[in-house]
Amino acid sequence: MNLPSFTEPFVVHWFRRDLRWHDNRSLHAALTSGLPVVPLFVFDANILKSLDDRDDARVTFLHQTVSLMAREAQSRGSGLLVAHGTPSEVMKRLLETGQFRAVYANEDYEPYADERDGEVSLLLGGNDVAFHTFTDHVVQAPGEVVKPDGNPYTVFTPFSKRWHANLKEEHLRAAPSEEHLDQLLQWSAPNLPTFKDLGFEPSDIAFPDAQVDLQVVRNYAETRDIPSVRGTSRISVHLRFGTLSIREAAKLGFKHSDKWLTELIWRDFYQAIMRAFPHSMIQAFKPQYDRVPWRHDDAHFEAWKNGKTGYPLVDAGMRELRATGFMHNRVRMVVASFLCKHLLLDWRLGERHFAKHLLDFELASNVGGWQWAAGSGCDAAPYFRVFNPTSQLEKFDPDCAYVKTWVPEWGTSHYPAPIVEHKMARQRAIDTYKAALT
Template identity: 50%
Template sequence: MPTVNIFWFRRDLRLNDNAALYHALKDSHPVVPVFIFDRNILDKLEDKTDRRVAFIHAAIIELQQELLAIGSAIEVYYGAPLEVYRALLSKYKINKVFANHDYEPYALEREKAIADLLQAHGATLHTYKDQVIFEKDEVLKDDGKPYTVFTPYSKKWKATLKDFHLKAYPTEKYFSNFYKQPVQEILLLQSMGFKEVGQLFPSKQLNEEIVKKYKEQRDFPGIDSTSKLGLHLRFGTVSIRAVAEKGRALCETYLNELIWRDFYHMILWHFPQVGMGKAFKPEYDTIEWRRDQGEFEKWCNGQTGYPIVDAGMRELNATGFMHNRVRMVVASFLTKHLLLDWRLGEAYFAQKLLDFDLAANNGGWQWAAGSGCDAAPYFRIFNPYLQTQKFDPQLTYIKKWVPEFQEFNYPKPIVEHELARNRCLEVYAMALKK
């Protein structure tokens, strides 16, 4: 039985500039790369054409080609991680398992169970920071407490940043330390109950021209004005260090968007209740949300009668992507105009977004609802018509996704704006006075 180290791929599907992989390859035993399609996650997905599963599968195949070129291969499993590690322990004498940090509640539970199993077999689990620039307690207020407002956090983040924080891990120097084995067959999507989607995914190459114009153009959904790297950052097919270094050089506004990622991951770490369905500001859990399944479904399907809202939802349903300005508009509409619980929207985005990330998704929804850290005040209610005039003045975005918006068969507005605004202010004020 060979003695090996395991590198456990998770949200870091690349060989280059990968923190834990670098440490694994520098250690004294050959490294077996492993990926687990986690049944505890996949079996809960109702949509068997989920684009994210197809994206991960394609990324794994790409990794396999790179590994085969250096005489190694990735071992891919479909199962409960604990069972997979029991099988690995019967196949290898495992010395150490290396992985990069994951901050989500389920991931932390999973890690603890596997660390306990490994310990019982004389092995250890080692994890490293990789998907953010700063994490946990690395950017704190002077009194040692976590920031809950973004602007001072971002200033401290920038003051803390040194060149070495963005330096790449030179993994390629140690590729000879991968465990040498013949090609391992990669599971087919169909064998896990999923189907190919035939979708082209955004490029992982950062478009520098878009980043240079990001500050001026980022709020206009009708033009190609965002990097669309969210999906690649989510699954680690690109390095956050490389992207942040380009952002720092090309556009501070773009860099700020990456800092928001770190901020929300820090919030999830220090306030894990937000990842478990709780409002960051507990008083917002007393709001009496309306319950109207019909209105929720109209919002989901882009049939609200508000073209900018409907365009966003249709783009999401068709592509798995939604422009960030429009994400704010549709989230405000659900929580303020329809007075439906932000958790419904959070869960729908979690189902549909290619770049779904628990920390950022939760942060965005709680920001829109007013219940989060550094959130918009509850009386700030986006007017969809004004948002359209300001950010889609030529109606380019609306015409693409809601071509029938001026036709007789387009639905009337689901609720009148002024009525919705007054109702929201009244209900929120009542809850927050308690």
């Protein structure tokens, strides 16, 4: 990374899950710190090397987003520093400038982020550079919504009640970073790394707009479970990368739909669970569920991944995921239940498959959703609740509009027969879970 020589002291705002100029807590604090701000985004080599697909759509989303942000910075006589490397390498390079005084960043609660920030914080501390962090990715930070005795909630309903009781005006107060952009350092940033520099290729997946459709939110309680209509907001990728502010979203929830707001609180809940129980990202939250003797069946796993199980709602969902990087929530529940109940395959296999393909992949919500389906999660469906994929289809896609979109050969001789028989698979799941848990 070639940096120009800096002639005056500066601070850095490090963009991570907060890719926006407006209503950004850490950016606002940096811009009002009294020193000019160098905005930074790092294409983290540690994360990039863990991705399997060279055309991973998340990399394209990031590249497009930071390119737009860089243009915006340029139009203000400044620049966005977009680096490629490990965060520690990039910070070391900034330390060499001799003018680097502090880093401002928003909190990130994933176990990897914890490790990364610990390393960066040590490095900066050893060089007298401060590392300031702020709550921005969630409305209420992990550790804020706790039981009266200070312990974390593990059940959603009491968490949600306490979330409401604990909510203060400042939780939703906007941080008007966009009003202080004149405090960005006036400089010319190096060119952005290209896809080739990053070792990737652009994906052709289309991304949803970073906008909340108020009509959808108002009708949410009625339309949220129907996968064939635009009945949910589709903002998950924007909350994931911070291209939308969670505070703005929550305020819309308060105004237009309690039901929708509740979904945003689920998001806070799962982040809090991840922070309090990081081991549950790879182990069953209820440890006895790790005794379930999962089957090993590559053919069934492949059929599930490729949308060829012979159950149309499952297949439609799996194909939607591959084609768009998105899957409707109702269908996520059905395909997840199908994998760990009907096929008796380890929920972690499904969780990793989602992690690879979902544009909105968030470790906390993904593991939360998977452990809910497997029965092993903190506030999970009981093990004997096995979704019937055929009645789910009849209930939520009665005219098969969703299925017909994603499984055009359904109803013809080209469509596969069911890979497991429902009644047998359901009973096998209940018996196996029961034996393992008692």
